[in-house]
Amino acid sequence: MDDVSLWIATPEFDEAIGRKRAELDADVPADAEGALMWASAAGVAAAAHQPRIEELLRAQETFVEELFDALLDELGFPEAAPSAPQP
Numbered sequence: 168m169d170d171v172s173l174w175i176a177t178p179e180f181d182e183a184i185g186r187k188r189a190e191l192d193a194d195v196p197a198d199a200e201g202a203l204m205w206a207s208a209a210g211v212a213a214a215a216h217q218p219r220i221e222e223l224l225r226a227q228e229t230f231v232e233e234l235f236d237a238l239l240d241e242l243g244f245p246e247a248a249p250s251a252p253q254p
Contacts, residue, residue: 195224206242215241 174180199220223238 192225195221198224202238202242206244209244211243211245214243 196217199217202220202224203215203217219241220238223234223241226234228234
């Protein structure tokens with residue numbers, strides 16, 4: 168549908184959103200495990216446990232950048248070093 172505004176307030180839209188959220192939610196445990204394995208493979212000792220990673224992956228914040236920063240922090244990645252000023 169080209170114009171989403173035509174169906175955004177319909178029961179069909181709510182059903183479609185519910186189905187998509189359920190699909191995404193079903194993948195969260197495996198995705199959290201994958202994130203922990205990714206951190207381990209990168210040589211980072213994750214301080215977080217899988218339930219905390221799952222909680223972050225299920226968050227519904229508006230700005231994903233903040234969630235990504237929180238995920239990296241929970242996984243134990245160090246803060247990025249500030250870049251040197253360019254001459």
